Amino acid sequence: MIGEIIAIGDELTSGRITNTTSGYAARELFFAGHEIQAMHTIGDAPELIGSTLKTALDRSDFVIVTGGLGATTDDLTNEAVISALNLKTVVHPCVKARIDVRLAQEQCSDGVSLAKLALLPEGAEVLDDDCRMAGYLLRHNGKLIYFLPGIPPQMETLLAAKVLPGLDAFSAAANIPVCQQIYRTCGLQEIEINRRLLALERNDAVQLGYYPVGCEVHISLTLRNLKKGRTDPLFLEMDAFIRQSLGDALFGIGNETLAAIVGQLAQQRGIMLCTAESCSGGLIAGTITETPGSSQWFGGGVIVYSNELKHLLLNIDRSLLADYGAVSAETARAMATQAALQLNCDLAVSATGIAGPGGGSAEKPVGTVYLGLYYQNKVMDRLCHFTGSRRQIQEKTAQTALDLVRRALLER
Numbered sequence: 001m002i003g004e005i006i007a008i009g010d011e012l013t014s015g016r017i018t019n020t021t022s023g024y025a026a027r028e029l030f031f032a033g034h035e036i037q038a039m040h041t042i043g044d045a046p047e048l049i050g051s052t053l054k055t056a057l058d059r060s061d062f063v064i065v066t067g068g069l070g071a072t073t074d075d076l077t078n079e080a081v082i083s084a085l086n087l088k089t090v091v092h093p094c095v096k097a098r099i100d101v102r103l104a105q106e107q108c109s110d111g112v113s114l115a116k117l118a119l120l121p122e123g124a125e126v127l128d129d130d131c132r133m134a135g136y137l138l139r140h141n142g143k144l145i146y147f148l149p150g151i152p153p154q155m156e157t158l159l160a161a162k163v164l165p166g167l168d169a170f171s172a173a174a175n176i177p178v179c180q181q182i183y184r185t186c187g188l189q190e191i192e193i194n195r196r197l198l199a200l201e202r203n204d205a206v207q208l209g210y211y212p213v214g215c216e217v218h219i220s221l222t223l224r225n226l227k228k229g230r231t232d233p234l235f236l237e238m239d240a241f242i243r244q245s246l247g248d249a250l251f252g253i254g255n256e257t258l259a260a261i262v263g264q265l266a267q268q269r270g271i272m273l274c275t276a277e278s279c280s281g282g283l284i285a286g287t288i289t290e291t292p293g294s295s296q297w298f299g300g301g302v303i304v305y306s307n308e309l310k311h312l313l314l315n316i317d318r319s320l321l322a323d324y325g326a327v328s329a330e331t332a333r334a335m336a337t338q339a340a341l342q343l344n345c346d347l348a349v350s351a352t353g354i355a356g357p358g359g360g361s362a363e364k365p366v367g368t369v370y371l372g373l374y375y376q377n378k379v380m381d382r383l384c385h386f387t388g389s390r391r392q393i394q395e396k397t398a399q400t401a402l403d404l405v406r407r408a409l410l411e412r
Contacts, residue, residue, distance in 0.1 A: 001061040001171050001178075003029065004038045006052055008067035008077055009150055013043040021066045021148075021155050029064075030220070031255055032164050033180040044068060044076050050084025057143050062167060064159075067150030069134035071116045077147065078120060085140060087121040095120070098131040127162040137166065144170055179226045179235055183219040183242055184252040186403040190217045196245040206238060214392070215399040216258070219246075251406060258402045259291045265409040266297035271346045273405065275301030276314060276339035278326065279353040279369060283398040299345045304335070314338040327352055329370050329381040336372030337379050347408065348374045349401045353384075355393045369397050375408050 005025055011017040019041050026036045037060065042048050049068070056063045068077030082089055096118040103114065117134060120126075124136040127146075133154045138145040146163050148155045171178070185193065190210050197219070200206050209220040221242060226232040230239075243250060251261050266273055275284045285301035288294050304310040307321045316334045324330040335350035353369030360366035367386040372379065382404060386396045 001167060002035045002037055002059075003062040003064060003167075004040070004056040004060045005036060005064045006040045006042065006049075006056060006066070007150070008042055008044060008049060008065065010043045010074065012041050012067070021150060021152055024152070024156060025064055025066070025148075025159055028159060028164065029167075031182055032167070033178050033222075034062075034167060044074050046076050046080035046083065049077060049080035053081065053145070054084055057140065057145070060143070062144040062146070062170075064146050064148065064163065066148045066155055069117075069147060069149055071114050075116075081138070081145075081147070082121045085121070085138075087123070089119050090122045090124075092118050092120045092124065092126060092131075094126060094131040127158050133158065135162075137162075179223045179229050179232070181221045181230070181235075181239065182254050183221070183246060183250055184256060184258075185217050185219065185246055185249040186215055186251055186258060186399065186406075188217065188246070188249040193217055193219060193246070193249075197242060200238060200241060203238075205234065215396045215403070248407065248410060251403070257291065258399060258406065259288050259294070262288070262402050262406050262409070263291050263294055263297050265406060266347075269409060271297065271409065272299045272344075273297060274299045274339050274343040274345035274348045275401075276335040276348060276350040276372075277301060277303050278305055278310075278335070278351060279355045280351045280394050280397045280401070281305070283394050284349065284351060284401050287398050287402065299343050302339060302343075310335065314342060327354055327364055327368060327370060329372075329383065332370035332372030332381045333374075333379045334372075336374040340374045346375070347405065348372075349405050351397050351401055353393075353397065355390045355397075357390060367393055369393070369400075371397075371401050371404055373404055373408055 005022045007019050007022045012019045022039050022041065026039060029036055038056065040052050042052055053063065053065065065077065068075045099114045099118060120136060121138060123138060127135040127137060134149045135158045136147050144167065148158050190212050194210055197208060201208060205223060207222040211218040219242065221238055223235055223238065226235055251258055277284055282301065282303045288298050302313050304313055307326055310316045310321060311318050314335060315338050316331070320330055320334060332350050332352050335352060336348045339350060340348035350372035351369060354360050354364060354366050356366035369384045369386060371382045371384065384400055386393045388396070
């Protein structure tokens with residue numbers, strides 16, 4: 001289905017708070033097979049809220065609205081929606097009961113402000129079964145409008161538990177057969193992927209999209225009006241062509257992350273991984289440990305930013321650091337080798353480089369990163385040249401390091 005996202009809040013339009021909820025929602029909706037054609041960030045202005053919502057409803061199947069559902073005087077979303085859609089204000093019994101319980105338990109005196117939370121548009125279907133979080137669904141002229149809290153953890157919870165299943169049920173009832181698959185790659189440029197898949201675009205039934213994400217490129221395959229979904233011969237044919245064309249650059253499907261795939265391969269082979277990081281500042285290890293169950297295949301890591309700690313913690317010769325410098329292939333190889341030995345792991349990956357914005361030179365400009373890999377008593381290195389901000393260079397370093405590990409495990 002085609003949808004739009006509206007994020008509301010003066011704190012967003014002033015730049016005081018970064019709007020992360022819209023990006024998160026769009027990404028999850030995309031992976032669920034929905035198309036977001038517009039995203040809006042607007043302030044707490046009732047007329048603007050109303051006009052933006054009505055315009056979105058005119059051209060979309062559903063709308064996601066975040067923010068402005070609180071109890072303070074600047075939370076104006078409910079009032080704006082009631083006015084724009086010519087609805088009545090009703091007191092929601094479950095929300096009011098929850099407020100009454102809270103006031104009694106906490107012996108609060110702010111009943112007047114909290115009472116605002118129970119004033120919802122007529123027809124509102126509260127999303128939280130326990131009425132602890134703000135958020136509701138409105139059905140308007142055959143369209144779905146989901147109102148979610150602007151607090152990211154609450155928004156993410158309701159999106160997963162209520163919005164995505166609700167949209168799936170609605171699209172199934174409306175008989176909108178859309179089959180979508182996301183392919184995640186690392187190591188190939190977007191233009192090269194486009195070249196390899198260009199033949200598919202000659203088929204009018206096939207829609208392809210290419211989305212660079214750091215060092216990754218995600219490819220979306222969308223096929224409409226397939227009654228058999230992923231078992232349809234056309235989907236199977238397209239899927240096989242894409243997989244063969246992408247080769248070992250393809251690492252995951254849908255929401256599968258590079259770290260999770262590395263973990264699967266490591267566990268299958270009984271491998272323990274460790275890291276030694278300088279310029280990435282622990283981001284490789286941090287990315288790994290975001291994956292549930294990573295303790296089964298990740299032993300740990302060290303952050304050795306200074307030359308002295310490279311010597312003290314990893315036993316790297318001071319003469320090597322003096323002769324070749326901290327940012328060098330020799331140092332990256334030594335870091336990987338010593339990490340594996342000192343931490344007693346089968347495989348180690350290391351990173352040393354210049355993340356910027358300063359510290360670069362003509363010989364080694366900002367973005368110069370050396371990766372090291374120790375595996376099966378062999379050590380190798382790779383020179384990378386990344387661009388972007390300091391954070392972007394660090395993220396690209398972490399992604400490329402994990403892909404280096406993945407490819408090493410695949411070769412075995």
